[in-house]
Amino acid sequence: MLTKKQLFTRGILDISPHMLSVIPFGIICGAIGVELGFNPYLVYAMSFIIFGGASQIVFLQLVSGGASSLVAVTSVGIINSRHLLYGAVLSEYLEKLSYIKKLIISYFVVDQSFAESNKFFKKNKTEQYLYYHLIGTGCTLWVCWQISTLSGIILGSFVPEELGLKFAIPLTFIAIVVQDLKKIDHVIVMITCGLSSLLFFDAPFKSYIIISPVIALLVASLILRLKK
Amino acid sequence: MTWLSIIVAGILTYFTRMTMIALVDRKMLGEKLKSVLEYVPSAVFPAIIFPAIFINDFGSFVEMNDPKIFGAIVAVIVGYFSKNIIATILSGLISYWFLIFVIFN
Numbered sequence: 001m002l003t004k005k006q007l008f009t010r011g012i013l014d015i016s017p018h019m020l021s022v023i024p025f026g027i028i029c030g031a032i033g034v035e036l037g038f039n040p041y042l043v044y045a046m047s048f049i050i051f052g053g054a055s056q057i058v059f060l061q062l063v064s065g066g067a068s069s070l071v072a073v074t075s076v077g078i079i080n081s082r083h084l085l086y087g088a089v090l091s092e093y094l095e096k097l098s099y100i101k102k103l104i105i106s107y108f109v110v111d112q113s114f115a116e117s118n119k120f121f122k123k124n125k126t127e128q129y130l131y132y133h134l135i136g137t138g139c140t141l142w143v144c145w146q147i148s149t150l151s152g153i154i155l156g157s158f159v160p161e162e163l164g165l166k167f168a169i170p171l172t173f174i175a176i177v178v179q180d181l182k183k184i185d186h187v188i189v190m191i192t193c194g195l196s197s198l199l200f201f202d203a204p205f206k207s208y209i210i211i212s213p214v215i216a217l218l219v220a221s222l223i224l225r226l227k228k
Numbered sequence: 229m230t231w232l233s234i235i236v237a238g239i240l241t242y243f244t245r246m247t248m249i250a251l252v253d254r255k256m257l258g259e260k261l262k263s264v265l266e267y268v269p270s271a272v273f274p275a276i277i278f279p280a281i282f283i284n285d286f287g288s289f290v291e292m293n294d295p296k297i298f299g300a301i302v303a304v305i306v307g308y309f310s311k312n313i314i315a316t317i318l319s320g321l322i323s324y325w326f327l328i329f330v331i332f333n
Contacts, residue, residue: 017313042230049238054276059237069233076237080244082275085268087248088257095254106246111276115269167296167324168317170280171303173273175316178307186270194274201279202287209275216271221264 002124004132011136014116017175021168022112022141023148025053027159028166030152032057036064040153047149051142052110055079056149058206071205078205085213086114093121093130105131108138115176185223192216295332299324 002010026047033043038060046056055076062072086109094102117134124130152159159165180186196212203211257265281296282289290296303320310316 017317020314020317038230042234045231046234046238049234050241051238052241055237055241059234063230063233069229069236073233073237073240077240077244080241082272083241083244084248085265085272087245088252089265089268091249091252091254091257092262094249099250102250103246106249107242109245109249111273115273118269162328164296164324164328166280167299168321170277170296170300171317171320172313173277174300174303174320175307175313177270177273177277178304178316179311180270181304181308186267189267189270190274193271194278197275197278198282198289201283208279212275213268213272216274217264217267220267220271221260224260224263 002127002129004129007127007129007132008136010120011113011117011133011138012140014120014133015112015137015140018112018116018172019140019144021172022053022144024159024165024168026145026148027152027155029053029056030149030154031156031159032152033060034153034156036060038064043153044150047146050076050080051107051145052076052080053145054209075205078207079209081210082111082213083109083114085217086111086118089118090114090121090134093125094134097131101131105134105138108135108142110138110141112172112176113137113141185220185227188223189216189220192219295324295327298327 029047030043033046033056034040043060046059050056050059058079059072059076062075063069087106090109094105097105113134117137120133121130177186177190180190193212193216196215197208200208200211202208277300281294281300284290299320302323303316306319307313307316
């Protein structure tokens, strides 16, 4: 049985490699906000209040492009609706927690912390304080995100765009799913999602980000039915 | 006005994170749904990966010989065999930089 501290540390270690892409992305996110002419405090506040990289950039771009608040807020909501799926997966491991703990821990559920903690949870179902792993991954990402967006705001366009650091984002997610390429059912689900995302890329409010997972999960349920 | 929108967007985002964890009882989800949820990572992350590789900043498809496609292939191969996150990210970035700074320059 691992102690709370061990689980927390394990969470930090498990998510740390992803900071290689989270930190440059945070810097870009902060820099874009300032470049688009927004108040630096406002750009930073988003990292605290919304805490979701892609949605923060989309919000800033939409508002600076003259979109209405309603459009900007709706887009953020739709982009982040994928968290509903993460929550549904994680709830199995968090159901015994007190209500207040659930409310606090929810704030730290982001893509990479979900991915790494979920992998750990699956392998260590019997651990009593599993959620400390999620606190470890979530807090690490949170701290790095705050510092890197702040740096981006201060450094501004210091980071040359030619470096193409945005490319680190898909690489992080490739690292997360790449081992599942061993399983043919997962490969089918991944390709379904990927192709759908390209097909629906122009759907309003960036909704491809939730449309394609829904399609992919429908395909997954078909696969499960055929397996039986 | 922008401040208000950010706060509303933040509350909305928090709800997307909290709803399934705090408000929905796991027992409300059937066994069948639970087994489908096993596929969530594979069903969600390609929606972030594919557009970031195949669609450029202007919203159109990249050329078939785009350095990002090559970098992604290298990352997939390195990641598959090394099982190492840092190696996956660095191999992809370095091969991408090699193409844009050395070959296509």
